[in-house]
Amino acid sequence: MRHAYGHRDVLCGVSLDLGPGILVGIVGENGAGKTTLLKILSGELIADAGTVRHRGRFGYCPQATVLNDALTVRQHLEYFKVAYGLRDLRHAEGLMEELHYGEYVDERAGVLSGGTRQKLNLTLALMHEPQFLLLDEPYQGFDWETYQRFWDLATRLRADGRSVLVVSHLAYDTVRLDRMWRLDSGLLQEETMEPPA
Numbered sequence: 001m002r003h004a005y006g007h008r009d010v011l012c013g014v015s016l017d018l019g020p021g022i023l024v025g026i027v028g029e030n031g032a033g034k035t036t037l038l039k040i041l042s043g044e045l046i047a048d049a050g051t052v053r054h055r056g057r058f059g060y061c062p063q064a065t066v067l068n069d070a071l072t073v074r075q076h077l078e079y080f081k082v083a084y085g086l087r088d089l090r091h092a093e094g095l096m097e098e099l100h101y102g103e104y105v106d107e108r109a110g111v112l113s114g115g116t117r118q119k120l121n122l123t124l125a126l127m128h129e130p131q132f133l134l135l136d137e138p139y140q141g142f143d144w145e146t147y148q149r150f151w152d153l154a155t156r157l158r159a160d161g162r163s164v165l166v167v168s169h170l171a172y173d174t175v176r177l178d179r180m181w182r183l184d185s186g187l188l189q190e191e192t193m194e195p196p197a
């Protein structure tokens with residue numbers, strides 16, 4: 001796929017195929033085009049050329065949180081429950097527990113810390129148990145323990161047969177990934193993975 005903003009070419013021929021049960025990463029410097037690629041994969045942006053196909057439900061955790069500051073955590077979950085057509089919030093509550101922010105359920109999003117806002121942002125992307133996950137800088141603002149919990153969660157989703165794509169400008173924890181690409185000059189280049197020590 002290809003995409004330019006005006007005369008600035010951002011994606012110059014990117015092709016990606018993700019099967020089930022895979023955890024992959026895309027890294028790249030600030031401004032490399034990672035968010036542009038995820039916006040195209042999620043349908044938020046139409047590429048100048050190319051097509052995107054996915055089977056089953058997908059979840060998208062955008063880099064900019066999608067929260068309404070006036071609504072509480074619980075109200076966010078209720079709205080997304082309706083939007084996703086879920087019967088209950090059991091899975092969302094499990095995620096809230098796993099990410100350790102249940103105590104904020106009746107707080108308005110506007111008063112939450114950056115890390116807690118991101119936990120909610122991630123929950124909203126995962127609460128309908130999608131088959132295919134697009135996560136843009138999903139651990140921004142997380143403390144170390146939450147960061148570890150995030151990777152445990154991602155690893156479990158992969159083990160459940162889901163496809164998980166994590167985009168970040170930081171290439172930590174690459175041993176957790178099955179494959180990793182670097183987005184540079186509008187092209188994806190596969191990086192060699194280091195075997196665990």
Ligand SMILES: Nc1ncnc2c1ncn2[C@@H]1O[C@H](COP(=O)(O)OP(=O)(O)OP(=O)(O)O)[C@@H](O)[C@H]1O
Pocket residue numbers: 005010028029030031032033034035036037063169
């Ligand atoms: N709506 C837009 N209009 C014009 N240019 C844009 C637009 N969105 C992004 N860009 C430009 O496209 C390039 C890629 O931006 P993008 O946000 O995709 O990069 P990124 O790799 O996600 O960066 P970061 O790591 O900083 O989040 C940048 O040069 C950016 O300034």
